[in-house]
Amino acid sequence: MAYRKSTERMRKIGPYGVETLPQVLVDAPAAPAGCRDRLVERARLQWHRADGGDPAVLAEEFLAAHGLHLRDLNRPAAHGPAVCGAALYLSAAAGAHLAGVPTTAPEPAPTLPDLAVVVYDHGPTRAPTAPDDTPWWLGPWTESWTPAQHAAAVDTVRAAIGRGDIYQTNLVGHAAAPYSGDPLPALRRLGALPGARYGGVLTGDGWAIGCASPETLVEVHHGQIITRPIKGTRPATATGRAELLTSAKERAEHIMIVDLERNDLARIAHTGTVTVDELFAVRRWCDLWQAESTVRAQAADGLGLADLLRATCPGGSVTGAPKLAALTHIAAAEPVGRGASMGALGWVTPGRIDLGLTIRTAAADGHALHTWAGGGITWDSDPTAEVAEAAAKTAPVRATLAGR
Structure with a gap:
C-alpha cells in the first residue's frame, strides 16, 4: 500500500500525449530491433x-507490478509474447542520490524526470507517422560556463588531486540553444552517428532525450x-591513434577507472569472478x-535491479576516483546540473538488462535543446586541452541536431 500511495501521482497508464513533442515509433536505446515497430506503451513511472524515496527500489517494484520481475537477475527468462520489456532512464543526479551525495546545482531542463520507466506491450505492426513539415530552426548555443571558467575548474580539481583528496574527477559543461519546429527528428538523427551503440530516443510530456552513446x-x-x-x-587520424596508444596520461587515467569499475562490480558479484576481458582497446566514435x-x-545470487543500479550508478567514467569524493568535487565545481547526460538509458526485461551511459546525449524541453560534454581530469591535465576535448566531443552532436 505504501508503494502504491508513493507512486500513484507519478504513474501514467496508456500512451503519453505530447503536444509540443509529438509521439514517434518506439525507438528506445537497446530495445529489440524486431519489436520496435510494434511496441505499445502500457504503463509509465516518472520520478523527480x-x-x-529510492528510485532504484521504485523502478524494480513498478516493473514487478507490470509483470517484469527483476529481483533475481540470474533467473533465465524468455521474451514475452505480450509484455516485451521497458525503457529505463536514470539521471546522473538520481545516481548521485543513490550514492548518498546529492547534487545542489540548478537543473537547466527541470521538466526532465530523474527516473522514467516505460513498459511496453506488443501490438500490431505500425507504419511510421508522417513527419512534421514545420521548418526546423536551431539557434545559437549558450554555454553555462566560459572556456576560462572551465579551465579554472580544471585547475581547482588539479589542486584537490595535489592535496590527495582525489585521484581523478570528471568535469562536465552544459549548453542550450533555442529551437522552433519539431525536435524529435533532430534527436533521432543522433542514433545514426557512427559508433552510437545506444542510439535512440525516449519521450515524455514536454521532454525528449536523444542518445548517441557508445558506452555500456x-x-x-x-x-x-x-x-x-x-x-x-x-x-580519429593515424596520428591521433598513435598518440592515444602511447599516452601515459591517458592510459593511467583509463586504468584508474577500470579499477573503479572492477570494485563496483565486485560489490554485486560472486567472489573472484571479476575479470578484465579487454584493456584499452581503441575504437571510433564519429571523428x-x-x-x-x-x-x-558473475552476478551474485539474488542480485536484483535495484542493487545493480545502486552499485553502478553514476558511472565511474563520468565521476572519478574515489567515486564519492569525486562526486563531492563535481557538485562544487559544475554550475548547472547534468540533466539527461552522464546517467543511464536503455532496455530492461527479465533475463536481459542493457543500459548505456548517456554521454553524447541531448535533451529537449519546450523551449531549448540541451547538450553536455566533458572529460576526466588528472594531475597531468592541461586546462586548455581539456576545454578543447569537451568541444570536440559535443561538436558532432550539435552539428547533427542542426541538420548538418
Missing part, C-alpha cells in the same frame, strides 16, 4: 528527486554482468578515437 554502463545476460568504460580521446575496456563478473 523532490518526490522522495551495465549489461546483464545469463547472469553475466558487463561494463565497458571509455576513457581517453584523440582525433574521435576512444579507449574502451571490458570488465565482466
